[in-house]
Amino acid sequence: MQKKINTKSISPNEAKHVPVLLQEAIEGLNLKEGAVALDATLGVGGHTKEIATRIGHKGTIIGIDADSVAITRAKDTLSNFGFKGEIKFFNTNFRNLDSVLKEAGVEKIDAALFDLGLSSPQIEVSGRGFTFKQEEPLVMTFAEEPKEDEVTALEVVNTWSEETLTLIISSYGEERFAKRIAKAIVESRELGPITTTSQLSKIIEEAIPYVARKKQKIHPATRTFQGIRMAVNDEVGALTEALPKAFGALNSHGRMAIISFHSIEDRIVKRYFQEKGKEGTAKIITKRPLIASEEETHENPKSRSAKLRIIEKI
Ligand SMILES: C[S@@+](CC[C@H](N)C(=O)[O-])C[C@H]1O[C@@H](n2cnc3c(N)ncnc32)[C@H](O)[C@@H]1O
Structure with missing residues (x-):
């Protein structure tokens, strides 16, 4: 019998991040007692x-x-819950998961889960510039303290060419006014550096024609912020590198579940899974991606764009 998971019990103080497609992802991973899960x-x-x-x-x-x-938040969640099994934490990009498994002394895994993008606390309280709703510095890195050689939003906005800005805002941000926004960013930075979220948000807003802006249901800066964030963290590159590493580490009958929120990411996952299916090395469990129910999207609007795909290694 299916065990119903109560998502509302997940957090009293985790800045209200509600896990997306929780039931579907966990059921889909087909976890057994004693399994090794990534x-x-x-x-x-x-x-x-x-x-x-x-x-x-x-x-x-x-x-x-x-x-x-x-990592600290996840540790708290698990210690409050009283998990007695073994858990090893790694503060790194998942594109390095091969080294992680090696360091953990784990050769094979039974399940792998990727729930892409950002958590609610990162957006709402990290102060790293993911939101245009507050005045914050332009950082946008997943890492709390980016290393000196790591790209930040400040660098992207103030040094990348107009062409590259147009490209990331249109492809990752899926923003139809990308060209106008990129031009406005470049014109503005000629007068002085763009250093805060509010400054950037205002430039974007003013670059979008008034009529189009009025028709939009989302904040005019939403798409551009998403595009810049995805570029800063090379999110598409990390996913592309991680998929074969995770699949390679799966045991026979091991499953991998990926929740994505962006069409480019979903396409990468879909194509990779199809390739494995054609090779005969995997069975695709979700012929079509699973999406959130009406009830879930009502309770958690962030789940609206989520797509879950699951594959099983043969
Ligand atoms: C949507 S949240 C995951 C929420 C989690 N499933 C839960 O229920 O609490 C995505 C998390 O993945 C992390 N993340 C995103 N891309 C990453 C990458 N390439 N490498 C490592 N962590 C990444 C983010 O920092 C964020 O904490």
Whole structure:
């Protein structure tokens, strides 16, 4: 019988991150007691907690997050929950998951979960410039303290060419006014550096024609901020590198579940899964991506764009 998961019980103080497609992803991973599971995107530990419930005290979790604050939150979630199995945390990009598994002394895994993008606390309280609703510095890195050689939003906005800005805002941001916005950013930075979210948001807003702006249901800066964030963290590159590494590490009958929020990411996952299906090395469990129910989208509007795909290694 299917065990119903109560998502509302997940957090009293985790800045209200509600795990998306929780039931579907956890059921889809087909976890057994004593399994070894990789959570490549710990976030606040919402999915991990359910993984822990399924694999029990003989199970092992390898948890990754590029954000050290997320690791702390996930640790809290699991210690409050009283998980007695083994758990190893790695504060790194999931594109390095091969080295992570090596360091953890784990050769094969039974399940891998990727829940892409950002958690609610990152957007709302990290102060790293993911939101245009507050005055924040332009950082937008997953890592809390970006290293000196790491790209930040400040660098993207103030030094990348108009052509590259147009490209990332239109492809990652899916913003139809990308060209106008990129031009406005370049014109503005000629007068002085763009250093805060409010400054950037205002430039974007003014670059979008008034009539189009009035018709939009979302804030005019939403898409551009998304495009810049995805470029800063090379999110598409990281996913493309991580998929074969995770699949390679799966045991026979092991499953991988990916929740994505962007059409480019969903396409990468879909094509990779199709390739494995054609090769005869995997069975695709979700012929079509699973999406959130009406009830879930009502309770958690962020789940509206989520797509879940699951594959099983043969
Ligand atoms: C949507 S949240 C995950 C939420 C989590 N499933 C939960 O229920 O609490 C995505 C998390 O993945 C992390 N992340 C995104 N891309 C990453 C990458 N390439 N490498 C490592 N962590 C990444 C983010 O820092 C964020 O904490």
